[in-house]
Amino acid sequence: MTETLAKDTYMTTAIAGALRAAMAADESVVVLGEDVELSTIGCTKGLVEEFGADRVRNSPISEATVVGACVGAAASGLRPVMDLMFSSFFYVAMDQVANQAARLRYMSGGQVDLPLVYFAGTGPSGSAAAQHSENPHPILMHLAGIKVVFPSSPGDAAGLLIASVEDPNPVVFLLDLMLAGAKGPVPTDLEPLPLGKAEVKRSGEDVTVVAIASAAGTALEVAAELEEDGVSVEVIDPRTLSPFDWDAVTDSVARTGRLVVVDPARRTCGAAAEIIARVAERNWADLKSRPRRVTWEDVPIPFSPVLEEAVTVRKDSVRDAVLAGVEEKGAG
Amino acid sequence: MTAADNLELFARMARIRAFERKVQALFKAGTLPGFVHLYIGEEAVGVGACSVLTEADKITSTHRGHGHLLAKGADPKLMMAELLGRETGYCKGKGGSMHIVDYSLGILGANGIVGGGLPIATGSGMADRILGRDQVTVCFFGDGASNQGVLHEALNLSAIWSLPVIFLCENNHYTEWMRTEEITAGEIADRAEAFGIPGVQVDGNDVLAVRDAAAEAVERARAGGGPSLIEAETYRHHGHNEGEEVFSGPYRPQEEIDEWIARDPLARFRDECVKEGIATPAEFEQIQEREGDLIEAAYRYAEASPMPAPASALADLYAEAE
Numbered sequence: 001m002t003e004t005l006a007k008d009t010y011m012t013t014a015i016a017g018a019l020r021a022a023m024a025a026d027e028s029v030v031v032l033g034e035d036v037e038l039s040t041i042g043c044t045k046g047l048v049e050e051f052g053a054d055r056v057r058n059s060p061i062s063e064a065t066v067v068g069a070c071v072g073a074a075a076s077g078l079r080p081v082m083d084l085m086f087s088s089f090f091y092v093a094m095d096q097v098a099n100q101a102a103r104l105r106y107m108s109g110g111q112v113d114l115p116l117v118y119f120a121g122t123g124p125s126g127s128a129a130a131q132h133s134e135n136p137h138p139i140l141m142h143l144a145g146i147k148v149v150f151p152s153s154p155g156d157a158a159g160l161l162i163a164s165v166e167d168p169n170p171v172v173f174l175l176d177l178m179l180a181g182a183k184g185p186v187p188t189d190l191e192p193l194p195l196g197k198a199e200v201k202r203s204g205e206d207v208t209v210v211a212i213a214s215a216a217g218t219a220l221e222v223a224a225e226l227e228e229d230g231v232s233v234e235v236i237d238p239r240t241l242s243p244f245d246w247d248a249v250t251d252s253v254a255r256t257g258r259l260v261v262v263d264p265a266r267r268t269c270g271a272a273a274e275i276i277a278r279v280a281e282r283n284w285a286d287l288k289s290r291p292r293r294v295t296w297e298d299v300p301i302p303f304s305p306v307l308e309e310a311v312t313v314r315k316d317s318v319r320d321a322v323l324a325g326v327e328e329k330g331a332g
Numbered sequence: 333m334t335a336a337d338n339l340e341l342f343a344r345m346a347r348i349r350a351f352e353r354k355v356q357a358l359f360k361a362g363t364l365p366g367f368v369h370l371y372i373g374e375e376a377v378g379v380g381a382c383s384v385l386t387e388a389d390k391i392t393s394t395h396r397g398h399g400h401l402l403a404k405g406a407d408p409k410l411m412m413a414e415l416l417g418r419e420t421g422y423c424k425g426k427g428g429s430m431h432i433v434d435y436s437l438g439i440l441g442a443n444g445i446v447g448g449g450l451p452i453a454t455g456s457g458m459a460d461r462i463l464g465r466d467q468v469t470v471c472f473f474g475d476g477a478s479n480q481g482v483l484h485e486a487l488n489l490s491a492i493w494s495l496p497v498i499f500l501c502e503n504n505h506y507t508e509w510m511r512t513e514e515i516t517a518g519e520i521a522d523r524a525e526a527f528g529i530p531g532v533q534v535d536g537n538d539v540l541a542v543r544d545a546a547a548e549a550v551e552r553a554r555a556g557g558g559p560s561l562i563e564a565e566t567y568r569h570h571g572h573n574e575g576e577e578v579f580s581g582p583y584r585p586q587e588e589i590d591e592w593i594a595r596d597p598l599a600r601f602r603d604e605c606v607k608e609g610i611a612t613p614a615e616f617e618q619i620q621e622r623e624g625d626l627i628e629a630a631y632r633y634a635e636a637s638p639m640p641a642p643a644s645a646l647a648d649l650y651a652e653a654e
C-alpha cells in the first residue's frame with residue numbers, strides 16, 4: 001500500500017490519505033455519510049473526485065438507517081466506511097450499533113464477517129456543548145463485538161485506519177477533535193498498524209501514565225516538565241481501546257509500581273475505571289501507591305468555556321495526580 | 333389584521349434580524365464561543381407561525397433556533413447572555429446557542445440533534461390532550477430533519493392519538509452543504525397524506541401566508557382535529573454555520589442566493605405594507621431602529637454579566653425529590 005504523505009501532516013489529512021489508500025487497494029471499500037463529498041471535518045475530502053459518486057455517497061440525515069445499512073452491506077460483500085461527523089450522533093443510531101453491528105456475528109455462531117468502519121469526530125472541541133462533545137468510547141468498549149480505535153497522532157491514525165478498513169469486524173474509529181489541527185510525521189509508505197497494540201510514547205521509571213487520545217499529548221508535556229523535577233514518567237498510549245493491550249500496561253506498572261490514567265471521558269465506568277481494575281487484579285503486589293485517574297466530571301459537557309474547562313481534563317490535574325502518586329508514602 | 337398587527341409582525345422579524353446581525357458581528361470578531369447557525373432570511377416562518385400562538389402554547393426548535401425563540405417571546409438579553417456563556421443566560425451558560433430553553437414561555441428547547449424535537453413535540457401534545465388543555469405545540473424542523481425516521485414515527489403517533497401538534501418544516505433547500513432535493517424522495521408536505529393528516533406547502537418568505545396556514549392548523553388542533561404538516565419554502569442568506577467558508581468553499585450558485593435575497597421577507601412585507609398605506613417607510617425605519625437598540629442593550633447586558641462560577645458546572649444534573 002503506497003501513499004505519499006508529507007512529513008508534517010495534519011491529523012485530518014493523514015486520515016484522508018489512509019482512506020484514499022484503502023479505497024485504491026480494495027474496490028469494495030465505499031464511503032458514506034452526511035456531506036462526505038465536501039467533507040465537514042476533512043477526512044473524506046477529495047475522495048468523490050477520485051473514486052466517483054458510486055463509491056462515495058452523500059447520505060441524508062438518517063443515522064439509524066445508514067449505520068444499519070453498513071451492517072447489511074458489510075454482510076453482503078462491501079466494506080463500508082461511514083462518517084458520522086460527531087460521535088454524539090451514535091446515540092441516534094444506537095440500536096443498529098449495539099443490537100445489530102456488535103451482535104450479528106456472535107449471535108449467528110460466527111457465520112458472518114462484518115468488515116465496516118464507523119468514523120466520527122469526538123470529544124469537546126471548544127463550546128460545542130452537551131450534544132456535540134461526547135466521548136462514547138467507554139460505552140462502546142462495554143458493548144463487546146465492536147472494536148474501538150482512538151489514536152493520538154497523525155502517523156498512528158493513518159496506520160490504524162488502514163488496519164480498521166482491513167479488519168473483518170465492525171470498528172469505531174474516533175478522531176479526537178482537539179487533535180483535528182494537530183500535525184505530525186506520517187510514513188510515506190502506509191502500512192497497517194495492528195489493532196490492540198499500545199505504544200510507549202515515552203519511557204520512564206517512576207510512574208506509568210496511561211493516556212488516551214489527546215490526553216497523550218498532555219501527559220507528554222507533563223512528563224517533560226517533571227523530568228526537570230527529577231520525576232521519570234512513562235507515557236503509554238493504548239491507541240486502541242478494544243481490543244486493549246493489557247500486557248503493555250501491566251508490564252510497565254510492574255516496573256514503575258505507580259499508575260495514573262488520563263481518560264477524556266466521565267469518571268463513572270470510564271476507560272480509566274477498567275484500566276485501574278485490571279492493574280489492581282494483575283499488579284497488586286507491584287503497586288507502591290494507589291492508582292489515580294484524571295477524568296471528566298460526571299456531568300454533560302457544558303457550553304461556557306469556563307465551565308467546559310472545569311469539567312474536562314486539565315494539564316494541572318494530570319501533573320497533580322502524577323506527583324501525588326510519586327510522593328505518596330506508606331503503600332507498597 | 334389591524335395596522336398595528338402588521339407592524340407587530342414586522343417588528344418581530346426586525347428584532348430577529350438585528351439579533352442575528354449582532355451575533356454575526358460577534359462571531360466575526362471572535363468573541364462568540366461555539367457553533368452559530370443564523371436565521372437571516374427565514375424570519376417570516378418563525379414569526380408568522382408564533383403570531384397565532386398564545387403564551388401557553390409551546391414550540392420545539394432546532395439548531396437554527398434564535399428566530400423561533402425570539403418569535404415566541406424570548407428575552408434577547410437572556411439569549412445574548414447565554415450565547416456569551418454568562419451566568420445570567422437562559423441556561424446559566426450550560427447550553428449556548430443550540431440549547432436555549434424557556435419553559436415559562438412554552439419554549440421546550442432549541443436542539444443540537446437534528447430531528448430531536450420531533451418526538452418531544454409529540455409528547456407535549458400528548459400531555460395537553462390527556463390533561464385536557466387546549467394548548468397546541470408547534471414543532472419547527474428542517475428539510476434535512478425530514479429524513480430522520482422519527483418524523484414518520486411522530487406523524488403516525490400524533491395522527492393515531494389526534495394530538496394537537498403542528499409539524500412545521502422550514503425547507504431552506506439545504507442540509508448543511510448538500511442540496512436537500514438530491515437526498516430526499518418526493519415532496520415533504522406529501523408525507524402527510526400517508527398518515528391521513530393535512531399537509532400544505534406555503535411561501536415561507538411571506539409572513540402572512542405562513543400566519544394563515546399556521547392559523548388554520550392551530551385552530552384545527554385546538555378543536556381536537558389532530559396534527560398537521562406545513563412545509564414553508566424559504567432560504568438562509570448565510571452559510572449553514574458561521575465560519576464555514578474556509579471548509580466548505582462555495583456550494584450554492586450565486587444567482588440562487590441573489591434571487592432569494594431579492595425575496596427578503598422583511599423588505600417584501602415592508603414594501604407591501606407601504607403600498608397598502610399601512611405605514612410609511614420612515615415608520616418602518618423607526619421600528620428597525622428601536623429593535624436594533626433593544627439588541628444593543630441586550631448585548632451590553634450580556635457583556636457586563638459575569639462568567640459562571642466553575643463549581644456551578646456540577647449543579648443542575650438532578651432535581652431534588654420532594
Ligand SMILES: Cc1ncc(C[n+]2csc(CCOP(=O)(O)OP(=O)(O)O)c2C)c(N)n1
Pocket residue numbers: 034061063085089092395396444445446447473474475476477478504506507508572
Ligand atoms: C442527528 C444529527 N445528525 C447530524 C447533525 C449535524 N447537522 C447539524 S445541522 C444539519 C443540517 C440540518 O439541515 P436542516 O434540517 O435542513 O436544517 P437547516 O440547517 O437547513 O436549518 C446537520 C447535518 C446533527 N446536529 N444531528
Ligand SMILES: [Mg+2]
Pocket residue numbers: 474475476502503504505506507508512
Ligand atoms: Mg435545511
